[in-house]
Amino acid sequence: MSSIHSHSGNLVRFDQRGAVGVVTLCRLDARNALSVPMLEQLARIMALCDAARDVRCIVLTGGDTVFSAGADIDVLSGHTAATYPDSVNRRAFDAIRAIRTPVVAAVAGYCLGGGCEIALGCDLIVASDTAQFSQPEINLGFIPGAGGTQLWAPRAGQGAQARAALTGDMLDAFAARRAGIADIVVPTAALAAASLELAQQIAAKAPLATRAAKAAMRAPWGAPLNAALEQEVALMSGLLASADAGEGIAAFLEKRKPRFEGR
């Protein structure tokens, strides 16, 4: 049995099902909003899974009610162009996306913002019929900063990418499946079983080959995507320090419409 259990924290839990590691976000009282400690725990456990010889596929889930409502608003506020690129949360997102072991995201309910970016960084997405995907950052006066301007396009095309990043519109599970964002739609009660079944199918293959297949599939993410992601971070960093971002966050917290002034 893996020693990863001992690294389970109060925000992220690890369970092993045969050769599959099941990583569960456990902050349901905040709809699994991604706080800095949670991102750190998640990145650490995912890295341990990646290093463990007996974990051949990972299921990443938030349970059967919500995947993640996105980054905690205080994770994003207060950053400057200088601080965001080296922030803990930015590095955690990068680390999660860099996992070499195949990852199946099991998504129910809200999968928004940073949560959506994490799901899109996985290899396969199993969506419960309650799943809702969106990049709502534009409504707060900034942009997705962990892949949300890049990761929709390979799955769903440039139009879907533009719509996600520029409108923040929500896609439900069935619409997401039609667009190519989700790979499988299942009833909510079957989400855990269906995602585990898919992960076990992958885990039963030759582990060197599955990792090689993932590395090959990720090759196009190499230089061009990494450069694009760096650009995204640079733009996001500047925006986080803008007055509009401050206004967007304040309006969100005060439950009112923001007044953006372009500064």
Add this chain to the structure above:
Amino acid sequence: MGEAAPNVIEIDGAAEDAALTAALRKGARAAGCVLIAGDLSAGLGAPDGWIALLSDMSALPIVAAAGSVGTRGLALILLADVAVIGADAAWVGADVAALAELAVLRLGALNARRVLLAADPLSELCAIGHATRADAPLDTARSRAAALAPTGQRLRQGWRAARDLPAGEALTYAGWFNSISTKEAS
């Protein structure tokens, strides 16, 4: 078994589309069935929000239509999975062309033509089996809602899967449901 009281949304004929969308969104959170009744005489307006909502929601919509029925009412009846039309219901609508797409999606091309080209679309909806007539449509609709409450959501999910997923995936989706039901029963 006692009949559960359905969630009833009483339409205000003067309600703007945004208000109608808000009312339906609130009602759509209910599991099982949502019963829609009230004044259905208004024109269509700008119904994008509530048409998409009713089309995709997980609760099963039931419409009880009485009195004057306008284009908004006809749209609601088309979107309903159970439509009960009162004996006194009278078509007062215009601009059925605005319902061309919705009618085809809900009734198929042939029946959409039959209904939208008829002088009395309400009678034609009954003739093709989409709606039924009743002397007391609200009572009949309540009774149907109570009877369908236990299965309404499952039916809606299945219909959505059949509509939106590739055929094989829709059948797999059904298979997962059946597997859950079997486990729960054992």
